[in-house]
Amino acid sequence: MILGVDIRHEQGGFVLQARFQSGGRLTALFGPSGSGKTTIVNAIGGLVRPEHGRIVVQDRVLIDTEMDVFVPKHRRRIGYVFQEGRLFPHLDVRRNLLFGRWFTPRRERTTNFDHVVDLLGIGHLLARRPSTLSGGEKQRVAIGRALLADPQLLLMDEPLASLDEARKAEIYPYIERLRDEGGVPIVLVSHSVAEIARLATSIVVLSEGRVTASGSAPEILRHTNLFAQAGPAEAGALVEARVLRHEDGYGLTILQAKAGPLTVPRIDRPAGTPLRVRLRARDIILSLHRPEGLSALNVLPGLISSIDDTGGPSVDVMLDCHGDGLVARVTRKSVSELGLVPGLSVHAIIKSIAFDPEALGTVAPQDM
Template sequence: MSISVDIRHKIGKLDLNAQFDIAEPGITALFGPSGSGKTTIINAIAGLLRPDRGRITIHDRPVFDRTQRINLAPRRRRVGYVFQDARLFPHLSVAANLFFGHKRSDRPMTKAACDDVIGMLGIGSLLSRRPNLLSGGEKQRVSLGRALLGNPEILLLDEPLSALDQGRKNEIIPYLENLRDARQLPILYVSHAIDEVARLADHMVVMEGGKTLASGSVFDMLGRTDLAPLAGQFDTGTVLPTTVKSRDPQGVISFLDCAGQRFVVPFLGKKSGSPVRLHIRARDVMIAQTAPTGISANNVLPVTIRDIADNGGDTLDITLGLGHDDTGESRTIHARITQWSATRLKLAIGQRVFAVIKSVTVDGHLRADDL
């Protein structure tokens, strides 16, 4: 396991009881509402907080074990940490901030490797500046570079976009995507923003009230309909891996493929064959008994009802089967409709229907290796 966490800790009103494993490189989102224990967990992994009980391992190396009285100092854990507010040293230049951890690492990176990180983050032109002359997005990129130049075994990101406006978020997200795709590094990403999770994460751990509710692939987790304690925070939907097939002659629409089904989205500006991750919210999916005509929605997909889940209120979550992709993986999308609509349409498991989705409600994100 890259990271294994099994800890308990009492802090204020929070009674933390967290257990999860991260088995592969990539981004694992630690997701949940404010006060659910996310920052407490990564502080424990980093060595900034000692849990009351439990065990934490990084690459099978115990960094904390209360029973065996193991509690490695933060610098010995080989962890990179990026805080919400960057926390750059104001009296140092960008270059001095970047190399602060590098000089103290017991496994310093080569100059070529450092240059690669600086180039990947696009901060080479900022080296002589002081932090007060940087934008919010630039500060976070420098903070990310500082953490990476320490040559960590894992990277912890504590809501690194929460203090940024949407423009600055859009500026830094492609760098996080590039980091995810280009470097074989386990990343634990704390967030309570479902759109960030859908775009960036490979895996997901859901927290509520200090407890681990569920964990797994982001493709599966965002389709879960049984995470009711996060109502208002957890927005059931679908994340689909798709491929760009073509575009319309005017270049305003991109046509994508998933499981043999065609998706129409606003033009992405990329060539055929480019991998794209789609995020479709369940509340944006309509169901029709017959293929509608004369409507503005561009996505009318033949699907099969796989499951009908009662939310305990006046809505139902419907799982719709798209088919199997080239890897043999079964792909589904989710729709949230009223019980009244389901009764009116006489929906049943196994029924063939049509999923209707407006193009403008689909979030399409190119993988960073094709940006």
């Protein structure tokens, strides 16, 4: 276990009662504004002292109210990256980075400066001042500064919220590298389904100060009812695949997943690259027989594992496609007319243009 949280805290009429454990390299705290995400990370970081409970990071007890344990924030070895980079404007990038060193005794400094600079791709920025950096560059420097304090855990409180889509696309690969190569577990606060689908290995879903679900990213993302506040367009499953080949003449890339080959718009990644792909429930059509004469290039055979009632005119049909879990949102009428029941063989049809480019991200080989 990397992180264990079991706390109760009341502040200004808001009551947070959160309990979860995570062993993921990047744990996402997901939920709408006011659900308790930031209060949890502030409690982990020592900025909030919970009234009751216990917090453990990598087997180190930071808070235990019954035992009267409260490690002060400056002794917790927790890195914190906020929505804004909060860099010192009078220091260049190199000196901003080295500022992180001051919080760790010299004998305990193990993080290599050059490795962090290379990991975050900021070597060409070292002599520049923060005022000359883009939003994405500022956040990468802020992450580097936090890493150079040799933290046992890195907290990231909606670090991409202030960035436009272009800047988010710029920083996603660096957070992926940090997750897979950085050696420091991360807790990421987010209210974006696409963001957590791309980055998270574990997800904790919060609503009104309570944990409604927690577990691995592929398992949690399948349950569309957990993401109702994000809208039906966001719900779906997470599939891990590898780049098989490119069909440049058609501008397409072929991915290989457990469920079978997937044809998607051209991805600029070499063959063999592991990827995670989000397949939205609204983009999957079901057929009792393998269709012919259809323009859709992706047809995956599978078995219906369960049918979940969403409480509205539609239902979620959960599929097992050779080990990959998919979910299709269909109408109740379709369920009735097709005779859909658990155990029935069906074919999932997915248009190539339905693949979400924002959620197409790399994944470490050990996650495959």
